[in-house]
Amino acid sequence: MIFEMTYQVRVTDFEEGLRWYKNLLNKEPDFTPHSGFAEWELIPGAWLQVAEGKPAEGCGPLRLGVRSLEGERSRLVRELDVELFEIYEREEVPVKWATFSDPWGNEIGFFEYIDEREMHKRITAILGSKK
Incomplete structure (x- = not known):
């Protein structure tokens, strides 16, 4: 049974990525467990993660x-x-x-x-x- 989901995007400049996604989503992250990572619950059980790293192609x-x-x-x-x-x-x-x-x-x-x-x-x- 699937009851929750996450989707991750990666950004090479985390601070700029954090600012960009805060603006896109019109809200602060819901969860920031460590540096280089932030997560927003978009709707109940559906999370968008922004992580520092190389973006995945395709x-x-x-x-x-x-x-x-x-x-x-x-x-x-x-x-x-x-x-x-x-x-x-x-x-x-x-x-x-x-x-x-x-x-x-x-x-x-x-x-x-x-x-x-x-x-x-x-x-x-x-x-x-x-x-």
Whole structure:
């Protein structure tokens, strides 16, 4: 039985990586057990780890669900100097999505439910009544 998950990205400059991911996630790490390592619980049981080291090639993207893909894209371009990235959608897919890279080449992405009722249903199922 799987009950929890972690996903790790590596950065060559940990202090800069820590700053970048704090800004990306809009929060401080939930767990920093030692130097060169930080961890955020994104939703209950799902953790993102940032570790000092050589980034793995060909991994990802880690895609995160957001309420407004366009809003997050604007924020990342403005606050983190992320290069403007394209947003995709297909008629048969219930979400729109996009992929971008952190400064170390780790691929990250966002997705947003097209049907707002479905998005709220998923948020409630995962997080309860939190907004």
